[in-house]
Amino acid sequence: MIHATREGGPASGDGRHGQDAQPVDLAREVADYTARFAPDGGYRRPGRADRTAVARAVGLLVDGHRTEAERILSGRDFTVRTILDRVSGHHYAEVADRTDEAVTPRGWGRVYVDLDRTPRFSIQIPHPVFDKNTEQVGVRVLRDSPGGVLVIAGAHRRAGVGNSADVAHRRDTVFYAICAELVRRGMPGLQLHGFAASTAPGYDAVASTGAGSAARSDARRLADALGNHGFHVCRAWAEKCPVEGSTNMEGRAADAADVPFLHVELAPGVRLESPAADRAATAMSEITHRWATAPAATRSAPTG
Known part of the structure; x- marks a missing residue:
């Protein structure tokens, strides 16, 4: 597949691309990153200035202003490097927290931004490890869909004090700030979760639009695509489903901006079995491909 170069982006302006990219297996990179996540792992609640700065910088990176990003x-102890995923052949900018290797990491997350195509959508992983293998399903979708931004939370859901690291249900996190920044650019989001088999017996997936309805047509297409790949889907807009995601904070931010948001819950058999995970990722990629090729939404200026 031939990818168009981003206008004004890292491939054509102030960023490093091509021969400077470090070849990696993205799935292995993500697995190594999340391997340390545990309920008693490190997490430090970020201040407003930290959240705002990191989110603004990711927005600048998405817009192609890498040097400023x-x-x-x-200044917030994050690094940026260009990687070449050996499996997909795609280039990404990796935004990583320098404290990840510290004895007590602060757990503010990691981001991968497509450098070969203008980013048009996000894939959000709020509960890596806790919702086991959702981070790997997210990598599969990113690889299948040029123009994506993968946002991964930086700690186990139960790390930190109280629910401070549960980024799907809080607004005072770096994860939320980044997703909200992408929403301000009109970028739809696909957020992946996992449920226990006993939570929704008989279902392989639960598809919903969270608190809003801007993604209703996309949700129908997604449910149909999952069904065509052999999965039994609970459609939250048409029937009563568990774990519908109506209290999800990233979904509420998208709803407030009338930006499409899909909340997808996957059963263990889908997330943990490689052939099933591949089929689910292929189905979800049908939607992200649509987002990648749709006319760009009007984007707001980066927050100051």
Whole structure:
């Protein structure tokens, strides 16, 4: 597949691309990153200035202003490097927290931004490890769909004090700030979760639009695509489903901006069995491909 170069983006302006990219297996990189996540792992609640700065910098990176993004991120102890995923052949900018390797990491997350196509949508992983293998399903979708931004939470859901690391249900996190920044650019989001088999017996997936309805047509297409790949789907807009995601904070931010948001819950048999996970990712990629090729939504200026 031939990918168009981003206008004004890292491939054509102030960023590093091509021969400077470090070849990696993205799935292995993500697995190594999340391997340390545990309920008693490190998490430090970020201040407003930290959340705002990191989110603004990710927005600048998405817009192709890498030099300024790197300057801001460095001031918040984040790094940016260009990687080449050996499996997909795609280039990504990796935004990583320098404290990830510390004895007590602060757990503010990681982001992968497509450098080969203008980013048009996000894939959100709020509960890596806790919702086991959702991070790997997210990598599969990113690989299948040029133009994506993968946002991964930086700690186990039960790390930190109380529910402070439960980024799907709080607004005072770096994860939420980044997703909200992408929403301000009109970028739809696909958020992946996992449920226990006993939570929704007989279902392989629960598809919903969270608190809003802007993604209703996309949700129908997604449910149909999952069904065509052999999965039994509970459609939250048409029937009563568990774990519908109506209290999801990233979904509420998208609803307030009338931006499409899909909340997808996957059963263990879908997330943990590689052939099933591949089929589910292929189905979800049908929607992200639509988002990647749709006319760009009007994007707001980055927050100051």
